[in-house]
Amino acid sequence: MKDIYKLIVIVIGIHCSVGKAVAQPISVQEVNLPKIGQAVEDLPIGTLLNGKQGKKLSSYKRDLIVLDFMTSTCTNCLASIPKLKKLQESYSGQLKIIPVAYESGQVMTEALKRSGNFDNLSLDFVVNDTVFSRLFPHRTVPHLVWLYKGKVAAVTYGEYLNQKVIEELLGNKTIDLPIKNDYLEFDYTIPLLPRYTDSTRSYSGIMGYLEDADTKFGVQVDSLDGTIRDYAVNVTALPFYFYCYGKIHKIPFMKPSRIKLIVGDKDRFIHNPEVELFEEDWKIKNSISYERTSRLTDKLASRMAAIIEDLDNWYNVRTSFVKQKIPVWIIKEGGAATEQPEQMRSFVSDFAFMADLNVDFPPIINEVDKDRKMYAGKWDSFESLNTLLKRSGLQLIAEDRETTVFLMEERL
Template identity: 25%
Template sequence: MKHLKYNFLLFIAFFIAQTLWAQKKEAVDFSKSLKIGDRFVPPNGISVFRGNMVKFDWNTLKDKVIILDFFSTACSTCIDDMPKLQKLQDKYKDRLQIFNVAFQDKATLEKFYTENTFLKEKKVNLPVIHNDGELKKMFPHWAEPHAVIIYKGIVQAITFSRLLTEENILKLLRDGRIELPYKNDYNQGDLGVHSSKGQGVSHLIGVWLSGYQNGVRTVDLKYVRDSITGLYKSSFYNRSIYIALRNVWSKFEMPTYIPRDERVVWKVKDSTRFHNFKEDKDKWNVENAISYERLDKVMRSDSLQARVILQDLHSLLSIRSYKTMMKRTCLILKSCPVKPYAGQPLKNPLNYENSSVLGTIIDIGMQFPPVIDQVNRNEKITVGDFSNLAELNQQLAVYGIKAEIGEGEIEVLVIEEVQ
């Protein structure tokens, strides 16, 4: 049950993060910003500590790959990445120089490194550029981690920290250049064709479907009115076909269950083109992700617009998707005789409003097959940690409920290629 709660917290944290992402965006002066391929002219007055580096000369690094790893002490992903970067630095110290770059002052950072046992245990001691203002003007962003790779005085990549790998560093040293997905926190994407006519701007009314948009962050389906043109724009960027379809379906038919893999039926030649089942996210996205825009003169309700968009995707991708009921192996919540609890005191107990909520949380944990709630119990249910079905049932019996693995009918999304 412990990992179930962890997954639930991640599930909630994802939506909080999306909200914070939207709120954090602010106006930025791009007059000093550099792009990939631009020459990097180092700013003056850079302050460094740690890594046995009190001061340095950029000229001594001209033949090395320079990595600027922008971070903040509040960024857990940044901190988790530091040991990996330290290993790279240690292994290629003659050909590579990594800097952690922070806007925070030296005193704050010194306190952070002194108190962080994780970084101490991993022996992280990379040089840190503190009180940074100039480098962030050159490489503006509003989400850390943010990585910049410089080689031979040229900006080679502005990308994601997960791409700071040994393979990519060696490729850059070998070829003298490298192409990596572009991390641009400010670009929302624009597939539509626009042309100036007379005093105004003429917008082509229509639909655009494209592949991966480099430099555009992943954005789920949005439907908004452009205050300047008065047109209604529907769009999403850099999504898998499966996630895009699922997102569209949810706009007019909100799911009452967790959309797990068991609830998808693939009637296609190659399902890996539709969804990334592996961990190589960046390579897969570049090759398979899609982006979509639609411009309309008329406003429709969100649900009706979603149906229009679904028709577009079906037509443009030569597919169809539909929902139906199918028999699947499930975890079925059934009624049973009430039995007093005689086990050990519950560890980390949580209260669930009813059996439906309990079933949803168990679904999120992915420990068992998809859940079917046949008891529809409307009373509060308290469940603590459990590691297997027997332990779960020992707690549920108090409420006259038994969880049993069997065959049941659940709703599935069918994705089918059309000849």
């Protein structure tokens, strides 16, 4: 269920944008993306996190080198460091993993320390990079470039770096993986369906995954024709539903405990690694593209309701937001604070909002004054969070409470 977080957080996203203009070409047309099988120039890898100058790629004498581009703000990237170390140790002599960041050594050191992954790093970590980001342009991280015997073997998302893929590449000397391309050229302004000239009617259509397009929601107004076009390209079901319902009324953060699926095949709606190992492969199989053209006078809520009806018909389900009793954690006023007032600098409302984004725990509800402040620290369980709150005179209560959930029921 943890993977659902990646599916439903449309705004926050699982991939971090690369915030460096200098390393990115000005336009899509100027981007020179590497080709599979292309030889890579044997360059020095640049400055390392420890301040030393790195070697040339050839000096590592490894069949497989993986460049793992990351940034200080990509929490998934930083959290993957222990996995990178373990994989490199497991394939010592065959594999070299090189994290690459455009940011300074100081910035990356601070980020690694905050994530708890700085000590015993044992990876040649490139900082202040200007070379590899030009050779291998990208807009989001993690971004992995696989080099096998000096040639580009694959360009992938971070999830593909695992034992199965490594062994397949080392054993077969080649591998076929979806290519991560952050510079796809797709004209979203061109309708997916033939245009009708009668602007007095609405029409809609659903199709499958479209190659050479990113995931995108959009609205296009044609004032001359008197129509408005709502479209979604390469989206999976749950984010699409939440996008539409969120335009009609406010919905909470949709963590797994707020999603109730009463359907025979849940794997259509939630990525299950036991059925489909890689989420990107699952998305390609289960994404749809959709558009609906309505009259310009149609209200937003009615347009979204019509789209929801189309989706319900497509998936043969009924969907709604309902009130149900589910386990929740509630932040309330407690006893006397033990923390000094000057240390209580964080608003409880902000802390509760961020804490609720953790998909491993039940919904967290704040019931104290919006201007109340607290001491904010680390926690990883009900007990540790309650202990943290008590320092600020607060307490955490676990109970079943009626709250908003998304309900999907299969039609008979």
